[in-house]
Amino acid sequence: MKVGFIGTGSMGSTLIEALIRSGALEPRQIIASNRTSDKVEQLAAIHPGLIVSRSNAETAQHSQIVFLCVKPLEFKHVIDEIKTVVHPDLIVVSITSPVLIKHLESRLNCKVAKIIPSITNYVWSGASLCMYGKKIKTEDRLLLEQLMMSISSPQQVSEQFTRISSDLSSCGPAFVAFFLQKWVQAAVSETGIDEKEAARLACEMVLGTGKLLTEGGLTLEQLQQRVAVPGGITAEALRLLDRELAGVFHQLIQVTHAKYEEDLQKVHAQFNDE
Numbered sequence: 001m002k003v004g005f006i007g008t009g010s011m012g013s014t015l016i017e018a019l020i021r022s023g024a025l026e027p028r029q030i031i032a033s034n035r036t037s038d039k040v041e042q043l044a045a046i047h048p049g050l051i052v053s054r055s056n057a058e059t060a061q062h063s064q065i066v067f068l069c070v071k072p073l074e075f076k077h078v079i080d081e082i083k084t085v086v087h088p089d090l091i092v093v094s095i096t097s098p099v100l101i102k103h104l105e106s107r108l109n110c111k112v113a114k115i116i117p118s119i120t121n122y123v124w125s126g127a128s129l130c131m132y133g134k135k136i137k138t139e140d141r142l143l144l145e146q147l148m149m150s151i152s153s154p155q156q157v158s159e160q161f162t163r164i165s166s167d168l169s170s171c172g173p174a175f176v177a178f179f180l181q182k183w184v185q186a187a188v189s190e191t192g193i194d195e196k197e198a199a200r201l202a203c204e205m206v207l208g209t210g211k212l213l214t215e216g217g218l219t220l221e222q223l224q225q226r227v228a229v230p231g232g233i234t235a236e237a238l239r240l241l242d243r244e245l246a247g248v249f250h251q252l253i254q255v256t257h258a259k260y261e262e263d264l265q266k267v268h269a270q271f272n273d274e
């Protein structure tokens with residue numbers, strides 16, 4: 001099986017690296033093209049055997065599955081380049097939320113899926129959000145989920161909830177890192193603790209918390225109850241967070257959804273949608 005990647009920027013190269021390191025794909029099974037070909041050549045230098053393709057059409061033509069890893073407003077251009085070479089058995093996978101399955105199905109005579117990865121997939125963790133078009137058969141779904149299972153926990157979601165699911169799964173790592181960075185900076189300025197030491201403690205804590213909430217079987221509520229004994233220090237701090245952060249998460253969701261709507265309108269306009 002050959003798997004194609006169109007766009008080898010941050011997420012395209014993350015997926016390629018993770019799939020090779022997990023053993024799910026050998027470099028010779030990967031064919032990739034990027035607007036700036038240097039990026040693919042660098043990947044091929046690290047992973048001998050990876051096929052550097054000179055055009056997006058060539059990538060699609062030689063693949064059984066092709067991941068489109070470009071930004072939303074670059075999709076239309078890429079689709080125009082590949083539409084004449086796609087064949088009915090090809091599975092085209094979009095990894096971006098504002099390009100809808102119907103956009104791709106209206107332009108491409110092939111099978112279509114949407115799989116939103118997360119940077120956490122680089123270390124074979126986190127979810128990948130899977131949505132399928134009309135032509136995807138059970139065996140196609142199994143093939144895609146088997147591939148994604150090697151680097152993530154594939155979760156089927158409704159396209160209606162793509163944005164909020166992506167907020168939690170794909171934007172979440174940046175939000176959590178931001179929260180920790182602010183906390184570490186405050187720890188340094190309030191107490192004088194060494195910054196690297198504080199950051200290491202915070203990062204180990206996140207890793208352990210993630211394990212408790214997944215394989216450890218604790219719910220978010222149970223975990224707080226286990227740590228915050230009545231009358232204790234944690235309980236006092238949780239009350240502060242509850243008070244000060246009221247409304248912040250609603251605003252966060254409103255901001256991501258407003259930007260999503262903006263992107264969606266631009267993509268609609270490009271695809272001449274109704």
Ligand SMILES: NC(=O)c1ccc[n+]([C@@H]2O[C@H](COP(=O)([O-])OP(=O)(O)OC[C@H]3O[C@@H](n4cnc5c(N)ncnc54)[C@H](OP(=O)(O)O)[C@@H]3O)[C@@H](O)[C@H]2O)c1
Nearest residue numbers: 007008009010011034035036069070071072074096117170
């Ligand atoms: N980053 C994440 O954590 C994340 C998570 C989930 C989903 N995504 C989605 O992944 C997509 C890509 O994001 P990214 O962070 O990887 O962006 P990025 O780093 O900017 O990568 C985009 C790549 O696409 C290439 N490109 C642009 N137009 C092209 C064309 N016509 N043909 C071939 N290659 C082309 C660019 O090439 P140049 O080198 O010439 O610029 C660049 O390498 C976005 O739609 C985003 O929503 C990202």
